[in-house]
Structures are given as structure tokens and as C-alpha cells.
Amino acid sequence: MKKGNPYGTHRVIEPKGTLPQPATKIDNNMEIYDNEILIDVQTLNIDSASFTQIKNEAGGKVEKIKEIMKNIVETRGKHQNPVTGSGGMLIGTVEKIGPALEGKTDLKVGDKIATLVSLSLTPLRIDEINEVREDIDQVDIKGKAILFESGIYAVIPNDLPENLALSVLDVAGAPAQTAKLVHPGDTVLVIGGAGKSGMLCLYEAKKRVGVTGKVICLGHSEETIERVKGLGLADHYIVADATNAVEVMNKVSEATDGKMVDITINNVNVPNTEMGSILSTKDDGTIYFFSMATNFTKAALGAEGVGKDVNMIMGNGYTKGHAEISLEIMREDKNLRKVYEDLYA
Amino acid sequence: MKKGNPYGTHRVIEPKGTLPQPATKIDNNMEIYDNEILIDVQTLNIDSASFTQIKNEAGGKVEKIKEIMKNIVETRGKHQNPVTGSGGMLIGTVEKIGPALEGKTDLKVGDKIATLVSLSLTPLRIDEINEVREDIDQVDIKGKAILFESGIYAVIPNDLPENLALSVLDVAGAPAQTAKLVHPGDTVLVIGGAGKSGMLCLYEAKKRVGVTGKVICLGHSEETIERVKGLGLADHYIVADATNAVEVMNKVSEATDGKMVDITINNVNVPNTEMGSILSTKDDGTIYFFSMATNFTKAALGAEGVGKDVNMIMGNGYTKGHAEISLEIMREDKNLRKVYEDLYA
Numbered sequence: 001m002k003k004g005n006p007y008g009t010h011r012v013i014e015p016k017g018t019l020p021q022p023a024t025k026i027d028n029n030m031e032i033y034d035n036e037i038l039i040d041v042q043t044l045n046i047d048s049a050s051f052t053q054i055k056n057e058a059g060g061k062v063e064k065i066k067e068i069m070k071n072i073v074e075t076r077g078k079h080q081n082p083v084t085g086s087g088g089m090l091i092g093t094v095e096k097i098g099p100a101l102e103g104k105t106d107l108k109v110g111d112k113i114a115t116l117v118s119l120s121l122t123p124l125r126i127d128e129i130n131e132v133r134e135d136i137d138q139v140d141i142k143g144k145a146i147l148f149e150s151g152i153y154a155v156i157p158n159d160l161p162e163n164l165a166l167s168v169l170d171v172a173g174a175p176a177q178t179a180k181l182v183h184p185g186d187t188v189l190v191i192g193g194a195g196k197s198g199m200l201c202l203y204e205a206k207k208r209v210g211v212t213g214k215v216i217c218l219g220h221s222e223e224t225i226e227r228v229k230g231l232g233l234a235d236h237y238i239v240a241d242a243t244n245a246v247e248v249m250n251k252v253s254e255a256t257d258g259k260m261v262d263i264t265i266n267n268v269n270v271p272n273t274e275m276g277s278i279l280s281t282k283d284d285g286t287i288y289f290f291s292m293a294t295n296f297t298k299a300a301l302g303a304e305g306v307g308k309d310v311n312m313i314m315g316n317g318y319t320k321g322h323a324e325i326s327l328e329i330m331r332e333d334k335n336l337r338k339v340y341e342d343l344y345a
Numbered sequence: 346m347k348k349g350n351p352y353g354t355h356r357v358i359e360p361k362g363t364l365p366q367p368a369t370k371i372d373n374n375m376e377i378y379d380n381e382i383l384i385d386v387q388t389l390n391i392d393s394a395s396f397t398q399i400k401n402e403a404g405g406k407v408e409k410i411k412e413i414m415k416n417i418v419e420t421r422g423k424h425q426n427p428v429t430g431s432g433g434m435l436i437g438t439v440e441k442i443g444p445a446l447e448g449k450t451d452l453k454v455g456d457k458i459a460t461l462v463s464l465s466l467t468p469l470r471i472d473e474i475n476e477v478r479e480d481i482d483q484v485d486i487k488g489k490a491i492l493f494e495s496g497i498y499a500v501i502p503n504d505l506p507e508n509l510a511l512s513v514l515d516v517a518g519a520p521a522q523t524a525k526l527v528h529p530g531d532t533v534l535v536i537g538g539a540g541k542s543g544m545l546c547l548y549e550a551k552k553r554v555g556v557t558g559k560v561i562c563l564g565h566s567e568e569t570i571e572r573v574k575g576l577g578l579a580d581h582y583i584v585a586d587a588t589n590a591v592e593v594m595n596k597v598s599e600a601t602d603g604k605m606v607d608i609t610i611n612n613v614n615v616p617n618t619e620m621g622s623i624l625s626t627k628d629d630g631t632i633y634f635f636s637m638a639t640n641f642t643k644a645a646l647g648a649e650g651v652g653k654d655v656n657m658i659m660g661n662g663y664t665k666g667h668a669e670i671s672l673e674i675m676r677e678d679k680n681l682r683k684v685y686e687d688l689y690a
Contacts, residue, residue, distance in 0.1 A: 007624075007651055009591060017589050019620050021650045022643060085642040121650045152652040173649070244362050246354060275364050279352075289641070289659070296634070296641045296659060297430040298367060304518065304662030305366045305466045306352055307497040314634070314641060314657040317649035 001099065004033030008148035011123055013077070020078070020148070021121035028077035028123040030144045037107065037147040038096035043163075044119065044139045045170045046088040048196065049269045049292045050081035051137040057083075066129045069139065073126050080120035086292045087120030088137070090145055091156065091166050101149065112162070114169045115145070116152040116323060136167065136344045154323035160330055164337070167344035168326050171197035173315065174290045175204045175329065176322035178265055181288060182208040189252060189261040189280055191242050192268035193217030193234065194224035196344055197290060201265050202233040203329050203336060216255055218242065220268075231335050242268045248276030266291050274299040283309045290315035346444065349378030353493035356468055358422070365423070365493070366466035373422035373468040375489045382452065382492040383441035388508075389464065389484045390515045391433040393541065394614045394637045395426035396482040402428075411474045414484065418471050425465035431637045432464030433482070435490055436501065436511050446494065457507070459514045460490070461497040461668060481512065481689045499668035505675055509682070512689035513671050516542035518660065519635045520549045520674065521667035523610055526633060526658075527553040534597060534606040534625055536587050537613035538562030538579065539569035541689055542635060546610050547578040548674050548681060561600055563587065565613075576680050587613045593621030611636050619644040628654045635660035 004010045010033060012018055013025040020026050032038050046054070046069075058064035073079050080087050094111045107113065115122060123146040131140040147153060154172075156165050174197040182188055188205040192198045194217065205215045217234035219225045225237050238251045252260060264277045264287045271293045278299070281287050287310055289299065299312055330337045349355045355378060357363055358370040365371050377383050391399070391414075403409035418424050425432050439456045452458065460467060468491040476485040492498060499517075501510050519542040527533055533550040537543040539562065550560045562579035564570045570582050583596045597605060609622045609632045616638045623644070626632050632655055634644065644657055675682045 007591075017591060018617070019590050019647070019650070021647050022590075022617055022620060085640070086646060117650050117652070118646045120646050150651050152649075245364050246352075246362060272363070272367055275367060292642055292645065294641045295430070296639045297637055300637065300660050300662060301431065301463045301465050302364070302366050304497075305364070305462050306495050307462070307663055308661075309664050310661065312659040312661060314659055315645050316653075316655065316657060317645060318652055319654050 001034045003100070004035045004098070004149065006035065006149040008121065019121070021118065024076065026077040026123055028125050030125055030146070032096055032098050032146065034098045034100040035149040036098045037094060037101065039090070039092040039113070039115070039145045039147060040095045041090050041092040041124070041141055041143045041145050043091045043166060044079065044088060044141060045090065045166050046079070046137045046139060047084070047086040047292060048137055049084045050086045050088060052269065053081060053083050055134065062132050065132055069129065070126055073124055078119060078122055078124050084292065085120065087118035087122070089119060089170055090115050090122070091162065092145065112156045113153045114156060114166055115147055116154055116169060116172065116318065118317070122146065138163070152318060157327060160327065161341070161345060163345035164330065164341055165327060167196065167340065168200070168330060169323055171200060172322040172326040173317035173319060174265070174267060175200035176319045176325040177288060177315065178204040179208060179325055180319065181263055181286060184208065184210040185212040186262040187214045187216070187256060187259070189216045189218060189264045191218045191264060191266045191273060191277060192291070194219035194228045195267055198267040199228060199233060199336060200326055200329055201267060202228065203333060205265070206233060216252065216261065218248065227339060231339060242273040242276055243270060245275035245279055249279035252280040261285060263288065266294070269293050271295065275302045278303050278306065278308050278310060281308070281310050286311045286313065288313045288315065346379045348445070349380045349443070349494065351380065351494040353466065364466070366463065369421060371422040371468055373470050375470055375491070377441055377443050377491065379443045379445040380494040381443045382439060382446065384435070384437040384458070384460070384490045384492060385440045386435050386437040386469070386486055386488045386490050388436045388511060389424065389433060389486060390435065390511050391424070391482045391484060392429070392431040392637060393482055394429045395431045395433060397614065398426060398428050400479065407477050410477055414474065415471055418469055423464060423467055423469050429637065430465065432466070434464060434515055435460050435467070436507065437490065457501045458498045459501060459511055460492055461499055461514060461517065461663065463662070467491065483508070497663060502672060505672065506686070506690060508690035509675065509686055510672060512541065512685065513545070513675060514668055516545060517667040517671040518662035518664060519610070519612060520545035521664045521670040522633060522660065523549040524553060524670055525664065526608055526631060529553065529555040530557040531607040532559045532561070532601060532604070534561045534563060534609045536563045536609065536611045536618060536622060537636070539564035539573045540612055543612040544573060544578060544681060545671055545674055546612060547573065548678060550610070551578060561597065561606065563593065572684065576684060578681070587618040587621055588615060590620035590624055594624035597625040606630065608633065611639070614638050616640065620647045623648050623651065623653050623655060626653070626655050631656045631658065633658045633660065
């Protein structure tokens with residue numbers, strides 16, 4: 001049996017010397033190396049920016065969506081959208097565990113897991129696409145995937161429905177990072193607060209700011225904001241177009257008596273929301289960019305351009321305990337869980 | 346006289362409602378609004394990523410470089426490279442100050458200043474290009490520019506040559522951010538340490554880590570590394586290709602007895618260096634991306650893909666006192682100043 005590298009470099013076809021994520025093509029042969037785990041895949045949860053792009057390219061036609069997805073995997077050996085660069089995650093059953101992982105992993109054959117590493121670096125083979133659930137970015141397939149030794153995962157909990165767990169785990173990094181960043185007394189703005197990761201961020205922020213803090217939810221439509229209001233996830237609600245920096249700044253200024261916010265968490269999967277985030281945040285404040293549509297240059301030069309001394313953090317989908325933190329929200333807040341089940345599971 | 350907005354939104358032609366930086370076209374008519382400053386421009390210091398792209402597109406031909414630059418400014422009303430999105434900065438003399446700024450600014454007509462906001466948002470008119478100094482990314486022109494009310498600047502100090510001050514101010518954010526981030530005892534890796542901003546970062550890092558810390562300089566060529574060695578700016582030197590993540594990781598591991606580093610500062614203006622930075626940094630460590638070639642998605646998904654819990658910060662070209670901090674280095678270290686004068690001034 002061939003020996004594999006912990007980061008999966010042995011699977012890289014081109015360009016040589018890179019890791020699987022930046023690689024344009026990786027080997028998706030399903031014969032495992034000694035430190036790999038073979039997964040029988042059941043569902044792909046496509047990254048929201050990627051799925052939106054695919055749907056648009058397909059003009060909303062299901063057969064065309066299937067064709068685009070199959071084509072991506074055939075070309076690259078992984079489901080990495082060539083336009084957005086992003087992937088997603090998957091759910092499946094452990095089928096084989098490489099002998100070099102014995103004693104190193106607590107997984108066993110037959111465990112149902114969600115991989116918490118991106119599809120943009122996961123060797124994948126699609127044999128058949130069974131169902132496209134357009135409204136929740138999920139696609140049921142027949143196929144196989146490989147988890148590398150460094151790859152993170154979560155065993156699907158018994159007390160939560162599978163699709164619910166998958167939807168929550170897909171965005172697990174955002175609420176966990178929010179929990180780490182927010183302190184009592186902070187004023188926190190969640191841009192895209194009515195969305196899939198936004199609602200979980202609001203929940204964690206509200207829990208952490210306490211009675212002396214304030215949580216502001218900004219969303220683009222009255223309808224979604226009403227839903228979040230019903231759940232009581234924030235102290236103040238703003239309806240605004242996140243790409244309109246000037247509108248966002250003015251409305252946040254109004255909500256904070258001109259003081260602006262300590263922490264902005266940006267979850268909107270549309271381009272050009274960097275500047276609204278920067279203008280809404282106090283000097284010495286922090287902006288956490290979780291949106292995959294964030295443009296590095298626009299953020300860096302934008303802050304400089306308006307002379308704002310803010311700390312801008314790039315969203316890391318992984319932080320210790322992120323799966324546990326986000327799944328726990330579903331147990332703590334029955335109403336939020338109900339909304340999550342209706343919308344995403 | 347027309348009233349202007351502090352952020353310059355009154356100059357945006359398209360798309361409406363955005364700020365000057367993300368705008369594709371701004372008004373470069375040189376009749377000032379009441380809160381603007383008119384500058385008689387002498388030198389443009391083009392952002393290194395941008396100038397490299399322009400030089401490549403021009404096949405190194407000076408006349409072609411001039412043509413590309415003029416064309417950018419004619420199309421956009423500002424020198425924002427359409428490929429890299431980045432700008433640079435300029436040096437010039439204050440020609441007119443809007444009446445609304447009276448008592449708000451300490452500038453006076455005739456002051457020689459460097460604008461510290463990006464050219465990517467600065468209204469600019471080029472009448473003539475006099476000289477292209479290819480080796481230092483500087484271009485002397487005849488022309489005018491506008492500084493908005495929120496725009497930051499530095500008065501050129503009397504005790505340092507102008508071109509030297511301009512070169513230092515161009516990268517002032519990086520050493521100032523390094524000074525804020527680094528603590529005594531830290532192990533710090535500067536990727537691109539032999540470059541223009543890298544050397545200043547090394548200097549600040551070395552000053553701050555003290556005798557219990559360690560500074561590692563990584564550069565791509567023996568020649569430039571030898572130069573930095575001669576200046577004694579680091580404790581350990583690595584020659585490696587920063588885009589080869591696996592090579593970088595192995596060499597940093599060797600230099601740190603497998604412990605890796607607390608803080609990585611990335612100054613390399615080439616794509617695909619995100620992963621080398623991530624793999625070189627300890628869990629819970631910090632990566633400061635100052636390179637304009639940084640790709641947000643590659644960094645975010647890259648860290649998740651290898652299960653690294655690192656704090657990734659987007660370089661903000663502005664932090665309080667950045668001009669003073671970086672200019673002071675030239676007074677403190679005569680040898681570094683000599684090298685800087687030879688290379689960049």
C-alpha cells in the first residue's frame with residue numbers, strides 16, 4: 001500500500017509541489033493510500049457563493065446544474081468551482097480506513113461523518129447525481145471521496161437530523177469565531193445577519209455581549225429581517241443594501257448615535273461589501289470577513305483610503321471546537337432550530 | 346464653491362453610490378470642491394504588484410509603459426491598475442486648500458507632501474510623463490491630483506532625501522503593523538524579508554522580539570539574502586521559493602526545531618504564497634498578509650483544509666503613527682538607510 005502525505009500532496013497532479021487546494025487537478029482514483037479514509041458519499045453541500053454561480057450559469061435548469069458539477073469534478077478531480085475558487089462539504093459513511101491511521105483516529109468503518117474540510121481540496125468521484133435541492137445548496141449523489149490525514153470531520157450526532165447537522169456544520173466556523181471575538185459590552189454588527197451563517201453569529205454575539213452590549217442585524221429584505229426579529233436574535237435591525245457603503249454607514253451611525261461598532265461580522269456572499277463594513281466600524285475595531293466573496297485588495301486599500309485603523313481578519317472556517325459550538329446552538333434555541341429546519345434541512 | 350463629501354463620493358461617476366476606490370470611473374476635473382486639497386504632482390510611486398504587471402504587459406518598453414499608464418488614468422480618472430486593482434502613492438506640492446478645511450488641517454500652500462492614501466482612489470490628471478524609473482517603480486510626471494478630506498498624508502521631513510522618504514512611506518503600514526503585533530520572545534517569520542517592505546518589517550521585528558525571540562528572514566535568492574545578512578536584520582536566513590508551500594514548511598520546521606513560528610508576515614508580491622505562510626505558523630499563531638497578491642479564498646479555505654487554527658489578518662496600509670514609525674527607521678539604522686538609498690531612492 002502506498003504511503004501518503006498528511007496534507008495529501010501525493011494526490012496533486014498539477015501544478016506539482018503545491019497542495020491539493022491550490023492545485024488545478026488532483027488524483028481522484030479511489031484506491032486509498034495508507035493514511036487516507038475512503039468515504040461513501042451521500043450528500044454534497046455546495047458552498048453558497050459557488051452554488052449561486054453554478055445556478056446562474058445554468059440558468060436555473062437542473063440538468064444543466066448536474067452537467068456543470070460533473071464537469072468540474074471530471075476536470076479537477078474535486079468540486080472546486082473555477083470561478084469562485086470555493087468548494088463546500090460532504091456527508092457520507094466511512095468505508096475504509098488506511099492502516100497508518102490505526103490508533104490515530106477514533107473513526108470506525110460504518111460511522112456517518114461530515115467532512116469539515118473544503119470540497120475544494122477533497123478527491124471526489126461522482127458516479128451519479130440523484131437529486132439537486134436548489135433551495136438549500138445540497139446535492140445527493142452516488143460517489144466516493146477521500147479524507148486526508150490532516151482533514152477534519154465531525155461524526156453526525158444522533159439527536160439531530162442529518163440534513164440539519166450538515167447545514168449547521170457547513171457554516172460552523174463563523175459562529176465559533178464570533179464566540180471567540182465578542183466580549184461583554186461590545187456593540188456588534190452582523191452584515192447578512194438573516195442568512196444561514198448570520199443567524200448563528202447573531203445568536204453567539206447576543207449570548208456574549210450580555211446586557212451591556214448591543215447586537216445589530218443588517219439584512220437586505222424586510223421579509224428575512226422580520227423572521228430574525230421573530231426569533232429575537234438582535235437588539236436592533238437594519239434593512240439595507242450591503243453593497244451600498246454610504247447607506248450602510250448612515251444607518252449604522254443612526255443605530256449607534258454616531259459611535260459605530262466595535263466588531264463587524266460580514267457574512268454576505270455578494271461582492272463589494274468590504275467598504276460598508278469598514279465605514280461602520282470604529283477606529284481600533286475589528287472586522288471579521290467570513291464571506292467568500294471578500295476581495296483582499298478592496299478591503300486593504302479601502303481601509304487605507306479612508307484612513308481607518310481597523311483590524312481586518314480573514315475568515316478561517318476552522319477553529320477548535322467549531323462543530324460542537326455550532327451544533328449546540330440547535331439544542332439551545334428550539335425556535336432557531338425550527339427556522340433552520342424549514343429553510344436549510 | 347461646491348461642497349464635497351469627506352470620503353470623496355461627490356467625485357464618483359460610475360457606479361453611483363459607491364466610494365472612489367471601488368468605483369470604475371471618477372471625476373478628475375481639477376477644480377476643487379470646498380473640502381479638497383489640490384496637489385501639483387511631481388512623482389508617482391506605483392504599487393509594486395501593479396508596476397510589475399504594467400512592465401510585463403509593456404514587454405519592458407518605456408514608451409509602452411507610459412502609454413499604459415496614461416490610458417489607465419484617462420479611462421478611470423485615477424491610476425488604478427485594472428488587473429491588480431491596486432494603486433500606489435504620490436509626492437507633490439500643496440497648490441490650493443479648500444476653505445472648508447480651514448482650522449481642520451495643518452497643511453499650507455507650498456508644503457511638500459506625500460499622500461498616504463492609495464492612487465486607486467485619488468483623482469489624477471497626467472499632462473506629461475517625464476521619466477520612468479523602472480528599477481524603483483517611480484514615475485516623474487507633470488500633473489495634478491486631489492486629496493479628499495479623509496485622505497491621509499505626510500509632510501516630507503527636511504532631514505531625509507525626498508525619494509528616500511517616498512520609498513519608505515510607500516510601505517509604511519507594514520513595519521508599523523509589525524511593531525504592533527510582535528511581542529518579546531516571539532518567533533517571527535518574514536516572507537519576502539529581503540524586499541522593500543520586508544527589510545523594514547525585519548528591523549521592527551528584531552527590535553521587538555528581544556534576546557529571547559527569534560527573527561527568520563525568507564527570501565527567494567542567495568544574492569538578496571546576503572544583503573540582508575550583511576545588515577544583521579535577522580537571526581536566521583532561508584532561501585526558498587515562497588510559492589512552494591511544502592519547501593517553505595520544511596525549511597521553517599528545520600529552523601525552529603519543528604516548533605514553527607508565532608507570527609508570519611507575508612510581504613511577497615507574487616500569487617500563491619498563502620499556503621506556505623499557513624503551514625509555517627503554529628496553531629493559535631498569527632499571519633499578517635501585507636502582499637497585495639494575497640487571495641482571500643485561497644487563504645481562508647487553505648487554513649481550513651489543513652485544519653489550522655490561525656489568526657489571519659489582512660494588511661491595512663494605515664495604522665496610527667505609521668509614517669513616523671517607518672521614517673524613524675532610516676534615522677536609527679544608517680546601514681539599512683544606505684541600502685535603501687541604493688535600491689529604492
